[in-house]
Amino acid sequence: MGSISLRDVAVIASTPLFRNLNLVIGERDRLGLVAGNGAGKSTLLKCLAGLIEPTSGEIIRSRGMRVALVEQDVPETLLDLSLHDAVLNALPPLERDTQEWRVHVVLDEFETPPDLRERPVRALSGGWQRLALIARAWVTEPDVLLFDEPTNHLDLEKLLLLERWIANAAGSIPMVIASHDRDFLDACTTKTLFLRPETSVMFAHPYRRARGLLADHDAALADKNEKDRREIKRLRQNAGELRNVGINSGSDLLLTKAKQLNKRAEALEDGLQALHKERSGEIRLGNRGTHARVLLTLENVTVCRPDGARLFEIPKLEVAQADRIVLLGKNGAGKSQLIRLLHKAMRAQGGEAGIKVSPSVALGYTDQDMSQLPDKATPFDFILSTFRLGDQKSMGLLAGAGFSVEKQRQPIAKLSPGQKARLGLLALRLVEPNFYLMDEPTNHVDIPGREALETEILSTEATGILVSHDRSFVKTVGTRFLVIERARLREEDSPDVFFAALAGDAPSR
Template structure:
């Protein structure tokens, strides 16, 4: 039984996103949506939720079907409410007084600490705010959940909590999940829709297996189109030869045969479609050489909060050329504080940190907060030495930032555009030591894979924080676990 039925669904404005989507979502379905940034995942979810109108086709819900839609951003009107009150207000008003007991039950399902339950949402971490939105949708007892980037801002511990909740209390609830988290998609989905402007592809498999099938199908389609193009060329050549012979000999039969061959070529040509190519813009890095074997030497360093409260101590740590040191630990453990301390040590003396004189820093803050939000991308790139107006435009376009966005204040860019701009700024700095705090946040899967390839190809030395398991596994060479105020180096991620 279909709970949601899509029939020839399409959105073509302001540009083509998807078309002719026909599929059913029913009991047991966990559908993963995969596409580049800005390619229509959130738009499709909004169409399913009835918050956006498609340009073509329809979305039909089975009678009485209730949807729980979890968007990416916390509505400003909720920020002043406590976590418990935000959930209470998600209950139907008519039976709210009788159903208030469910607030505690749902918070228990998400393993919510008691001290957070009466805290305003504005005072909670981004991870707990995401879980609050999910809990608000869940408390209304939806028949289908629509989740837009549910792992954003979640550390590895909370991602594991979310996956456990999906496998447990929510195991019988169908879901449609838009996500760039490859590990999460593999753990929590059983169908995958690759959203495309032309022909989207649907597979009855989680992301990893579906990606392999997609590659095979794309290669087969490319081979078919190549064969058809050769056949079209052959038919048109033969048609031309027959026409010439028919005209010269006065043979109506040959001219008729020539027309038949041209018609066959036209019909075959009408079946050809442009091959799909991901065009999110390239992510490239540069890495400057250095003769130093140890770029950063740490001895008896205490990492503390901005208020001076100690978080953890590192007795001894050398970061050598070629190391890609991954910092592991829950949100609030001090990973970002360590990144900030290392950044400061490259500019001024910091007790306990010795920096090589040849070190050239490349830094990307979480959410690309280091970018000047009042300036435009064009201004930021054109300000680099040796880069004029035309080259700035070309570099930004190559990174996936279109002409309109290039002249827009950075504060008004999408998170994905900010991420790509920040990584372009890194490339232009040509560092030999990278500090990367959640560099894959809001970067689509093609961009994540490009960043992985670049870090490996450049032999980059870096200290990075990431909750993306696939990214960490691909690039990490050393792993430092920060846990309960202690630090230890561990094998693997």
């Protein structure tokens, strides 16, 4: 099986991404890689795969080791191939005729419907494109698998399928998984590496247990730093007093002792470790409030596909203040269609049959791709022109959201998905809505950002309807749970019944 060993590995761009990284990835290791957006996870994975070289240090792979990296984006060269051919294309050319059977085996493992196998990759959903990339990596029979955000674009059904596959089909093969999905990390990893610019920290536990240990580690480090600073101050003061007495009395012994105390203080100063601070930027929300008790009412509303085919009906639904309704259902059940229908109606103040919107509603809306952002504009131009806050205020808000001056002046189209998500959430905050419509608001948002978003939603007592495949997010912010199943809408007390049914642990109703 072999292993990958890292010795004092560092990558330094304009600032360090990580340094002094030492670890071994061996048989049965399932390493979760955790860091904020832009903090070096993708870079480290590319170093492990041998695609780029670190700034310093060495990475040693066992002789003949095959390393497969599942990156976030589908290469342009694959988009016009069928799903079957895209996976086949991952094999060496001389093996494609004799080893084509492996493609069918892998696609069967991922429960791929026959009609999808001949569909162009370009025409597949984001979730199936993601599984296509994983299948391409797996068909090459690698010795190590590296995943860069494997849950992006996966609906919950496919996400649970991937969890089962990692737990069962993938066997003892080592894996490194960079992900912002906390439940996925808990289900699929046994170790966690918190990647940091100065001193990265690793624990032999899945994410949540490791996160608790990390908090203890950081608290202990902060306490040690504080004690050392007090001791440094004491040593400096004593050294100064001894030096003065030594000079006045002409005592070489006292002067020597003063130098010794200063050296001890210098040694303690050299040992001080910088405390880690997340660099991804703040996330905040607003709530302008309203006196209305019920903000939205639906009665005898039919939700349809774009082609007019009926998906499900809503006999009656009221959304009152502080209701946070989570829509649950398999992919294609109609969750996003309902969000789009409500968005259209609320922008028109109830212009759709059967939908009544309170006149006091101020809407905040985000979709999965942050398509409400103008691609050709820069973040600075977008915030300045939309909210008219002035140059300095606009720049300050963007800086607080994690945008450097350089990023503020780049076209939005060139931003990373995580940066687009943060810009969309900043715009949402500036609208100061009292009703949120959010379709996958945590897409591409890192773990600190997700936790900040959860905190903001709870602290502002937000009202709204949302769709999310992040189970932790759903459980934390949801107050009501509507399940779309068999063309019907029903309410559940918690999302656990739906989650269990998808996982195969309980029958759906």
